[in-house]
Amino acid sequence: GENVEQHPSTLSVQEGDSAVIKCTYSDSASNYFPWYKQELGKGPQLIIDIRSNVGEKKDQRIAVTLNKTAKHFSLHITETQPEDSAVYFCAASKIQFYFGTGTSLTVIP
Amino acid sequence: KAGVTQTPRYLIKTRGQQVTLSCSPISGHRSVSWYQQTPGQGLQFLFEYFSETQRNKGNFPGRFSGRQFSNSRSEMNVSTLELGDSALYLCASSLGDRDGYTFGSGTRLTVV
Numbered sequence: 001g002e003n004v005e006q007h008p009s010t011l012s013v014q015e016g017d018s019a020v021i022k023c024t025y026s027d028s029a030s031n032y033f034p035w036y037k038q039e040l041g042k043g044p045q046l047i048i049d050i051r052s053n054v055g056e057k058k059d060q061r062i063a064v065t066l067n068k069t070a071k072h073f074s075l076h077i078t079e080t081q082p083e084d085s086a087v088y089f090c091a092a093s094k095i096q097f098y099f100g101t102g103t104s105l106t107v108i109p
Numbered sequence: 110k111a112g113v114t115q116t117p118r119y120l121i122k123t124r125g126q127q128v129t130l131s132c133s134p135i136s137g138h139r140s141v142s143w144y145q146q147t148p149g150q151g152l153q154f155l156f157e158y159f160s161e162t163q164r165n166k167g168n169f170p171g172r173f174s175g176r177q178f179s180n181s182r183s184e185m186n187v188s189t190l191e192l193g194d195s196a197l198y199l200c201a202s203s204l205g206d207r208d209g210y211t212f213g214s215g216t217r218l219t220v221v
Binding site: 100 | 113151165189199201209210211214215
């Protein structure tokens with residue numbers, strides 16, 4: 001089956017700096033890569049996704065890049081704000097979703 | 110539109126008991142998946158239902174079961190509860206195979 005690895009497990013940045021979270025996957029057939037944000041006491045919320053026919057996608061301060069050859073994809077958050085503090089999960093999917101182990105992001109005011 | 114609704118939000122059960130959790134997906138979503146979330150194991154896939162049929166199953170013992178009704182609402186059942194079953198159980202719905210999930214807020218199960 002698919003194996004998704006996510007790094008780092010924890011990340012602290014100063015407000016206004018950028019944050020980057022990286023994931024690798026093993027199954028070259030995976031073709032859909034969503035990112036989720038989970039705040040305390042809530043379920044994960046989809047924040048951005050990318051499909052295998054696209055290399056990069058951006059939505060305001062959030063961007064995702066995909067390198068199919070290397071089988072890795074990354075989440076980039078620019079101009080971080082305290083409300084960006086949460087746990088972020090990547091996932092890879094062909095049909096079934098496989099999640100990374102999560103990154104706890106802390107934005108220090 | 111209403112999101113994914115999971116009930117109850119919190120549950121405390123004793124070892125050996127059984128429990129049933131409920132999930133109402135977003136209207137129109139026919140796929141419902143269940144995940145177990147624990148601090149040590151992350152998000153572990155339990156099963157997925159589509160049009161009342163179990164389409165995929167994760168690597169959990171037979172004590173974990175589920176079903177989906179004709180209105181797409183889903184239930185999962187855990188029998189003979191163990192302490193290690195304490196976790197946040199998340200339900201997610203989607204339109205189809207190539208769409209992202211929308212998660213509910215989860216049911217926090219504590220087994221004592």
